[in-house]
Amino acid sequence: MTRYIIRRLLQAIPTLLGISLLSFTLIKLAPGDYVLMTTFDPSITAEVREELRRQLGLDQPVPVQYVEWLTGISLRGGDMVDAMAPMSKSCRYFDSLDFTFCDRGGGLLRWDLGYSLATKEPVWDMLRSRMPASFELGVVVLVLTFLFGVPLGFLSALFRGSAKDQGIRLLSVTGQAVPIFWMSLICIFVFSVLLGWLPVGGRMTISLDMKFSLVDRIRHLILPAFVLSLGGVAFLTKLVRTQVLEVIEQDYLRTARAKGLGSLALWSRHVLRNAMLPLATVLGPAILSVINGALVTETIFAWPGMGRLTWFSALQRDYPMIMGAVMFFSALTILGFLISDILYAAIDPRIRLQ
């Protein structure tokens, strides 16, 4: 098992490098660059823009920029030591080859995601500062999803064809069909504006002398967590219902029933365990969604999570920040699928990881 995990983690390295190359190219293909986006201002002259591009290294061909992002090393033709020195740790001109070699420091290979162009802060710090908010909302949503999705799916299957089943199925179709932004606005209007029960948005009540209050945090969590878990609950309900129905059609269940196995033992030991298998597949990516944020919910409920950070940096063409987010989420995705596979093996003894 350990060897399997180590091998999978090692395999992730070329995968991540491939992702980085592909996404860097795609981002650079998008029209407009960081300098253009932040200086769409007639008082800023073309010369200033060129100077900024040169300082930020955005005037270089895309492959050069990629190598610079990856390694933190800048290569320029000719003797550019004077021009490059202010932005680098060390610079050297190689006479015979007529190029300048500068070490800017950082670079992905040195385990450094670099600095955001807009905020000048380390990309990792910016990602990290949004994690608690994303994590908080994500965990609650995940718990709610499983807490309601699994039992509802079971009930639905158990009372198949009955009014209860129809009701649950109607709810789950609705839950999946209702757009999140619409549901969010309706919830805000009803519970915040009309009834005044819950805050409009944010993660906490903000004041000059803030103290941590669990009740306050929960009050702020209710609406976004509810809206965000709707889709998941609906999806899981349907999935569990289908799985359970499939399992109870199986021969071994009829056999078990014929043997006189009690209803509780039958459901818990045979149906539940077998129906759980596909859940393991869902859980890995679901854990990923805990952290990667939810743009629409974060926007409407003013939730300071990672989705907004990523989206905003994409609009700004803040390349190091976008790349940092892409790398982080890619690594998480790979990890999520690994967890799925391990869970799978743990639940189903027929599966062996090699």
Added chain:
Amino acid sequence: MKRLAWRRLLAGATLVAFVLPLLAACTTVAVPAAPEAAPTGPIQGGTWTEASSADGTILNPILASDSASFDMMPYFPGLLGTNPKTGAVEATEMAESWTVSEDSLVWTFNLRPGVTWSDGEAVDAHDFKFTYDAIASELVETPRKANVAGIESIEVIDDLTVQVTFTDLKCDGLLDLGLGWLPSHLYAEDFSDIMDSPLNTAPTATAEAFGFKEWQRDNFIAMESNDGFWKGAPNMDGQIIRVIPSAGSRLAALENGEIDVMGLEPTQLTRVGLNPDLNIFKFKDDGYSYIGLNQANPANPLPGQDEDGNLVEQDPHPILSDKMVRKAMAHSLDYEAIINKVYLGQGYKLASNVLPAVGWAHDASIEPYAYDLEAAATLLDEAGWTDSDGDGVRECNGCATAEAGVTLSLNLKTNAGNSTREELGVLVQDQLNSIGFDIEFEAIEFGTLVGELLGQTYEMVIIGWTGLGTDPNDDSFWHSRFDTPGSGFNFVSYQNPRIDELLELGLETPGCAPEDRAPYYYEIQQIIHDEIPYLFVTGSIGNVGYSNRWEGIDPGTWSFSWNIHEWALTE
């Protein structure tokens, strides 16, 4: 996040877009009488809460380029004040008075004595010089370098006297001096720590009404009142700016009492107007919406001047280079309907490029183009654009600028996500098509639009300017020098030697007196009106919704919160 694209688009304008809030944030008013003597002074305490659609990026006045950042850092003193109602430059900030040399190139500013940073250090001429030298430094990456391009030298005569020498006379040159000052005593002398200073996210010193307290990214920024503020300690405890990206959620928060103020969209006016706890401040904003008409061939963008400054003959646009066609367009838009239906009444008709807000330079005698479809049709007929095959679209039959048989087909673009502009685009398409145009309209991603706009590869664009500021100079929109494909803002490729000359005269008027400059701007407005490089759709009207639980709020066009230190809770 649609909001961002909208903000960005509007964000294009002169430097004043960013400077004004700074200047205007703190115009002087007589310091209120000492409260301890009066038994019933204003109520002390309370927190003023604002909502911003976007988070700031960096709390350093020379590195930031977005208005959200400037809103979040009202800590840095500035040289000059702006009258919140008229926009006039006033000696209400650090400069108490100034003298100007005869050639208007050397400005000597006498600074206000006794102003200190909150850590006790004096605010003086060294801070000013440090800030501007930092901008020029090779170690500093900033879009603000244009601010120092026209400055030959800055000399500290003594702690409270500073002399600025400009290389050339520029009547709006003072605006370049509008950036907030950094506390020089907290930085390395050689500017080496400016880019990665921790002060960029947590400024420790303030010389204004508020000081920094806490910033949680994408969430809020909290500021405490500065009791040592030289205009008088604020009555409130502090202010908070919350980041709420969705306009609908901001409105809900305003109605709910979670925030005290927000900029309103036209669709939100009715709800706020009906709420007895809220007030609305309506003002003519310093911006306008327009349709830019590219006069040059989008397939062959050329710069307006060569390296020696001589005019470069443009490859004319086969349709839009014809003034008769542009005039026909100007007559075929129903401005009144557009303002009422698309802008929900939050706009006003505009005849040319200088806004009424700049009173001394605005020529009110020019009439906006009337909605007159007959006149428009006649103009097109006369110009040789007629519908000979009866398909509803005119073709060139003896027109001056295109080959015979070319249809009157044009592409119109705007940025996706701005619903007002998208609605306007559909309406414009409909109205122009009704007199024989064939308009293709598309809304595209903002970054892509900016690329096409500056690259001059578009035909017609719906866009707007905001933050045009207090000076009528807008040479970057019309001067052939700024017709540089890829970067210049004369992206309609407008070329007129007389306009170039007038813009230069207006900017280089000896003495810079408004009455001497005004005639040039009057003539500019008449020419721009006649030649129609832009179809002026509407002047912008801004609306601010705010809570009436505060008293003392006296908003002006140029600043809402200029006297925020005097505001107090009503109960």
